[in-house]
Amino acid sequence: MxxxxxxxxxxxxAVPTVDPLAAGPAAGLADELVAEGCIRGAALGLVVAPGxxxxxxxxxxxxxxxxxxxADVAAVLSSLAPLDPRWTWWTAQGTAASLVAAGLRxxxxxDVGAVGRLLHGLRRDDPAAVWAAExxxxxxxxxxxxxxxxxxxxxxxxxxxxxxQLSRDWLRGRWAQDLESAQTWAAxxxxxxxxxxxxxxxxxxPRAHTGRPGGTNLATLTAYAESAAALLAVExxxxxxxxxxxxxxxxxxxxxxxxxxxxxxxxxxxAQRDELxxxxxxxxxxxxxxxxxxxxxxxxxxxxxxxTRSWRLEPYAASSxxxxxxxxxxxxxxxSTTYGYAWLERSVQGGxxxxxxxAADGGAGRMTAQAGLHNMPTELRPAVCAEDGMVFVxxxxxxxxxxxxxxxxxxxxxxxxxxxxxxxxPVARRLGCDRPTAKVAVLxxxxxxxxxxxxxxxxxxxxxxxxxxAYLRDAEAAGLAGADKRTYGGRLLPGLGEPGSGGHxxxxxxxVVQGAAAELFKAWAATVRSxxxxxxxxxxxxxxxxxxxxxxxxxxxxxxxxxSADAAAALLASALDATTAWWAxxxxxxxxxxxxxxxxxxAAH
DNA sequence: TCGGTCACGTA
DNA sequence: CGTACGTGACCGAG
Numbered sequence: 001m002x003x004x005x006x007x008x009x010x011x012x013x014a015v016p017t018v019d020p021l022a023a024g025p026a027a028g029l030a031d032e033l034v035a036e037g038c039i040r041g042a043a044l045g046l047v048v049a050p051g052x053x054x055x056x057x058x059x060x061x062x063x064x065x066x067x068x069x070x071a072d073v074a075a076v077l078s079s080l081a082p083l084d085p086r087w088t089w090w091t092a093q094g095t096a097a098s099l100v101a102a103g104l105r106x107x108x109x110x111d112v113g114a115v116g117r118l119l120h121g122l123r124r125d126d127p128a129a130v131w132a133a134e135x136x137x138x139x140x141x142x143x144x145x146x147x148x149x150x151x152x153x154x155x156x157x158x159x160x161x162x163x164x165q166l167s168r169d170w171l172r173g174r175w176a177q178d179l180e181s182a183q184t185w186a187a188x189x190x191x192x193x194x195x196x197x198x199x200x201x202x203x204x205x206p207r208a209h210t211g212r213p214g215g216t217n218l219a220t221l222t223a224y225a226e227s228a229a230a231l232l233a234v235e236x237x238x239x240x241x242x243x244x245x246x247x248x249x250x251x252x253x254x255x256x257x258x259x260x261x262x263x264x265x266x267x268x269x270x271a272q273r274d275e276l277x278x279x280x281x282x283x284x285x286x287x288x289x290x291x292x293x294x295x296x297x298x299x300x301x302x303x304x305x306x307x308t309r310s311w312r313l314e315p316y317a318a319s320s321x322x323x324x325x326x327x328x329x330x331x332x333x334x335x336s337t338t339y340g341y342a343w344l345e346r347s348v349q350g351g352x353x354x355x356x357x358x359a360a361d362g363g364a365g366r367m368t369a370q371a372g373l374h375n376m377p378t379e380l381r382p383a384v385c386a387e388d389g390m391v392f393v394x395x396x397x398x399x400x401x402x403x404x405x406x407x408x409x410x411x412x413x414x415x416x417x418x419x420x421x422x423x424x425x426p427v428a429r430r431l432g433c434d435r436p437t438a439k440v441a442v443l444x445x446x447x448x449x450x451x452x453x454x455x456x457x458x459x460x461x462x463x464x465x466x467x468x469x470a471y472l473r474d475a476e477a478a479g480l481a482g483a484d485k486r487t488y489g490g491r492l493l494p495g496l497g498e499p500g501s502g503g504h505x506x507x508x509x510x511x512v513v514q515g516a517a518a519e520l521f522k523a524w525a526a527t528v529r530s531x532x533x534x535x536x537x538x539x540x541x542x543x544x545x546x547x548x549x550x551x552x553x554x555x556x557x558x559x560x561x562x563x564s565a566d567a568a569a570a571l572l573a574s575a576l577d578a579t580t581a582w583w584a585x586x587x588x589x590x591x592x593x594x595x596x597x598x599x600x601x602x603a604a605h
Numbered sequence: 606t607c608g609g610t611c612a613c614g615t616a
Numbered sequence: 617c618g619t620a621c622g623t624g625a626c627c628g629a630g
Contacts, residue, residue, distance in 0.1 A: 289625055291611055309612065334613060338623055361621075366616085368621055375615040375622060447618035503617090510619045514616095553616040553620090 029065065030082045036061045043110050043197075044085035045190035047175065047182045048073055048095055055182035056080075057190045064179035070102040077104060086110050088193045090127045090185075092230040092359075100231075100238045107530070111227035112189050115196045117360050118226050121484075121492030131166045131188075134195050143171040159184055196223070206488050207410055212582040221582060222489035222519050226360060228526035229367065232548065233357035240352025241373060241384060241549050242559055248344060248383035255379075256336040273336075277329045280322035288329065298323075339372055339380060347371040351387070357551075359522070363507065364515035365491050367522070367551050374552060384601035391562045391597055393546075394604035395528075395572035397521065397554040398592040399423055402442050404517045407584040408488035409471035413464055415588040431460040445472055446513050448506035472509050479508030487512055489519035517554070520583050520591075525551055527575035532558070532568075544571050550601075557601060569595045 037060040038044065045057030053066040054076050067073045077099065087106050089095035091113035099106065113125030120133035128140035151168040154161045159170045159181075166188075167174065175185035203219035205212075212221060249259070257273070260266035274288055286297045294308045301322060305312050310330060316323040347353055355371025368374065376384075386392050402423055406414035417426040428438035433456075441457035443449075445468075462469050478485040482496040485508055493511050496504060525548065532546050544567045546560025560568045572595050580591045598604035 287626085291626085307611075330613085334624090337625075338614075343623095355622095364620065366620065370622065372614085372623075375613085377614060444618065449618045506618075507620090514620065555616080 029076070029079050033058070033061075033063065033080070033083060036063075038083065040082075041084050042086065043088045043190060043193050044080075044083065045088045045186035045193070046077075046085075046095060047089070047186040047189065048098060049176040049179060049182040050098070052176070052182065053179050055179060055186040057183060057186035059190070059194070062183040062187055064183050066179070070098055074099065074102040074104050077106075084108075088112065088190055090130075090189050091125055092227075092234045093125075096231055096234050097238070100234050105235070106231065108224070109227045109231050110193050110223070111230040111359075112192045112196065114226045114230040114359055115200075115223045116192075117365070118223060118489075118491050119196060119199055121494040126171075127189075128166050128171050130192060134192050135164055137164050140165050143168055159188060200490070203490055206408065207586065211585045218488075218583070219490040221523070222491075225489075225519065225523035225526045226365075228529065229359040229522040232525060232529055232551070233359040233367065236357045236369070236548065236551065237354060239547055239549060240350075240354040241557075242351060242387050242390075243348055243353040244383055244385035245344065245348055245351065247385060248348075248380065249341075251380060251383055252335070252340060252344070256332050256340060259341050273329060273332065277322070277325045280325050288326070289333075294326070335377065335380070339376060343372060353384075360491075360518070363493060364511040364518060365487070366514065366518040366553060369551075373550065378602070381602040382600050386559060386599050389562055390546075390559055391565050391599060392549075392601055392604045393558040393560055393565055393568040393572065394596050394598070394601070395556045395558075395569075395576075396594045396596075397524075397576075398594055400517050400520070400554045400591070401446060401513050403589050403591055404488075404520060405446060405468050405471070405513050407587040407589040408512070408516050409468040410587065411465050411467035411471070412588070414468045418589040420590075421592055430464050431457055433457050433460070445469060446510060448472075448476060448509045471512070475512040476505040476509040480505040485512065487515040487519060489516060491515050491519065520579070521551070521554060523583055524576050524579045525556055527579050528556060528558070528571060531571045531575055544568050557604070565597045569597060 033056070034040065038058040042058065045055075047055040049055060051068060053064055053068075054073055056063045056065070065076050067076050084107070086108045087096075088110040089112065092109065092111050093113075096106065096109070112127075113130055116122050116130030116133055117125050120130075122129055122133055124142070126143070128143055132138065132140040154163055155167050155169055156162070157169075159167050159175070161167050170181075170185070175181050197220070200219040200223055201217065203217060205218050212218065252259070257269055260269055277288060278284070278286060281297055281301060283297065283300065287293050291308050295305065298305060298308065301320075303316055303320065303323065310327055313323050313327060317327055318324075347355060353371065353373065355369050355373045357370075357373075358368045360366070361368035384392075398421070402414070403418045405411075406418045413430070414427075417423040417430070420426055424435050424439045424442065427442060428435045431438055431441065433441070437454070437457050440454045441461055444454040444458060445461055475485055478495065480500060480502070482498045482500050484495045485493045487493065493508055493515070529548055532544050532548065544560065545564045546558050546568055548556060549559045550557035556572065558568050558572070572593055576591055576593045580589075584591065596604045
């Protein structure tokens, strides 16, 4: 056994049921790969061909290992833990999902799709799109459905077509036909990785920061974090958010009534709820779900509103029982339609709420989640209950967007304000206004508001924080001109190519802040994940049991054994310090996290 | 069956 | 007329 194997033995990634040292076809594999020029800690291309095995690729070699079942695959990968590879896959969604399902928690990865999104501002992360963008070819068509003759034009059985694009045949599954093809596919992923790595390495750091780990530049570290977030998205989808079905059902009974037994019963209950509102109005036959009809009905009662949004009706609620009834109906209707019994049946199984996660959606690259994970009403959060013997540890980044603005713009004045726990207090002092006004002015600056009560304070912002305001103005100008823009971490915000609307200007102005905040958040989440699940902290005792169960833009929710609550809380703080040490190095900006522990999500505040 | 609009939940 | 997202009901065009 080589020296590298001894020092590097890290079997903690493995499921307890898989012994990486067990004798078997994969025993000694790590040694063999090292002998064939595979370097410890480096990118290692990985493709899993279902039912066949594992394909590996490194710059000077490749290898296929037969593995029929997911457990076999897990055993092979566990045996490679001594190599401490940065697993390089086309996407975590495509490759890591089965690994996670088999109990693996890979430590480090490179997600070619996630990095493609970052570098090229792609809305897609499939191999065809990333390959084309990296080769600077025209956008590739989406592969779906059956191949037709047109698809095969220019194809000769090779993975790369004569026009330079990836083969549609290979994209449709040819890569998984045999282990030899899977190795080729893994080598192609590694080829893209190397090209991406070169682009990232060449990217100048936005500011002359020092102290980044291993001398790695910000863009590359951001690529690591985006990759980790893509893997985390797969894990979140697999693990789910603990939710007590009984508690939620009790809340639903309280809010919207009993569970309907059949469609007719449901219609009857619906009519009963509607009647509680309609009885306040003289006319009949009004559909409460049709805003136009509701507006007309209100108008006949002497309430004229341009639309029927709740904030517009709110002022009338005190004097009009009818409006109050309508607003109460709306609230119940929202819960009933979106977070009611149907949602419960669809999205909660085995005490966990599960939905699809995306690690970088939308223009700014925030994480998004489906199945209501990101917009569950606050009033339902008491149903998010920790399991027996477990607690939630919740960490919330305080005032993250203005702090991010201070860091990315290099504005010394704003950075000075960001040394305090509440940065709006010093801003108010400098602007000569009260705290609420200062807060509105800062938010208005980041969102691109141009009018309103913050007007005077905004003028003061220009004088007091010129670099921050110039940073925002430059972003807006780029958006208006149709030019490309990059976030601090290097995410491309593609320009429209031609002068755009004010709306797009405002969008880019906000996206450079929101996007950078998302990058910082993901880097923090990745660091927390390492402290929880990965095997890179020695000795073993320093690792904290538990898992991340929710990411919510500036908030992380951990589900941990009660005995580990303090350690998890400390991890949230230390991980933030470790992350901002390189992310905001030299800026003087302080980031803060508020941590709370509780038996439910609602209680952890 | 589709996209657009309204409405509303979260950050 | 401050940003982003996901979801559902309804409408009208296809």
